[in-house]
Amino acid sequence: MRIRSSYLEIPGFDKAVNYTAERPRKGALVKRRGWVQMIVLFLSWILILMALSSPQLVGEPELRVKTSRNFLIAADISFSMAQKDWMSEGERVRRWDAVKEVLHGLIDSREGDRMGLLFFGTNAYVQAPFTSDLKTVDELLEEADVGMAGQMTHVGKAITKGATLFEEDTIETKVMLLLTDGVDSGTDILPLDAAELAMKDSIQIYTIGIGVPGNAGSDLDEKTLTQIAEMTDGQYFLARDKEMLEQINEELNKLEPIEFEEKENRPVELLYPYPLGVSIALLLLSSLLSSLIQLVMTVKRKENTYA
Structure with a gap:
């Protein structure tokens, strides 16, 4: 050049x-x-x-949480839940306060589920309809307290009210978690009759008994709770204390795991x-x-x- x-x-x-x-x-x-x-x-x-x-x-296909079920928590807030016979961090606390603390963890772990809240005593009322906004559900749980639904325990009303809530939604998988420390005292609808209605609507009910059967101040009806769970392909758990309830929480997450699906674009x-x-x-x-x-x-x- x-x-x-x-x-x-x-x-x-x-x-x-x-x-x-x-x-x-x-x-x-x-x-x-x-x-x-x-x-x-x-x-x-x-x-x-x-x-x-x-x-x-x-890259590898990304996974996203799949909205696969409606998960309803039906919790007993009758007057018996105010008994201070549970321990939390070394202090004696009300049953409801300990239960609520564990339920907060359950809600946080249910990413992908549409959660709902139902509280019952003498009456049953919906605190939160099904929503994927778990933070709001958690806040509404915190606001609930003993006695807001009356002093009695009407399990049949709670199941029937929950079944009505499921009917208004289109997701096929329906799971109800029923927590109570007493025996049904209602006359309008019996718990097993309500469970039969739930079974026909394909609602799976997990029942949790709160307390120690046979102890003073406990009228827990384990037989009925077990029958409700068996009729709806669920499972019955006994929570004698907060630690047992936390173990039940972990078991529920295994029985009803969070589902994932691949995103279309990698x-x-x-x-x-x-x-x-x-x-x-x-x-x-x-x-x-x-x-x-x-x-x-x-x-x-x-x-x-x-x-």
Whole structure:
């Protein structure tokens, strides 16, 4: 490659030519590519081809929580739940306070489920309809207290009210968690009759008995709670204290696990900027070094000329 460069005019050049009898000749600087420059150009070309091929890094399919069930907590808040016979952090507390603390953890662990809250005593009322906003459900649970639904225990009313709530929703999987520390004292509808209605609507009921059967102040009806669970393909648990209730919570998460599904799109990262950037950097560096070398050679020629 021939490159024109600047030249230096010398006064008296013609006299010097005549004196030396040398014929003036045209001069040119012939630059030749070194092996380093050839390697750089080759690598740059390979990198550009890699960038044009649009390389991609495709990640594993992401999983997202699948909304698979409606989960209703039906909790007894009759006056008997105010008894201070449970321990929490070394202190004697009301049954309801300990139960509520464990239920907070249950709600937090049910990501993907649409949770609902139902409290019952003499009457049954819905505190929270089914929603995926678990934070709101947790706050509404905290606001509930003993006696808000009356002093009696009407299990049949609670199951019937819960079944009505399920009917108003379209999700097929229906799970009810029923917690009580007493025996049904209602006359409107018996617990087993209500359980039969729930069974026909494919509602699965897990029952939890609170307290120690046979102890003073406990009228827990384990037989009825067991029958309710068996009729609806659920399971009965006995929670004598807070620690047992926490274990039941873990067991429920195993029996009704959170389901996941793959997202349609996998995460894709485009990698072409990396080889393209390296190629541009190599070319710029090569060009800079070439210019520096040419500048140094020009300066040396001028110094030799003046010398």
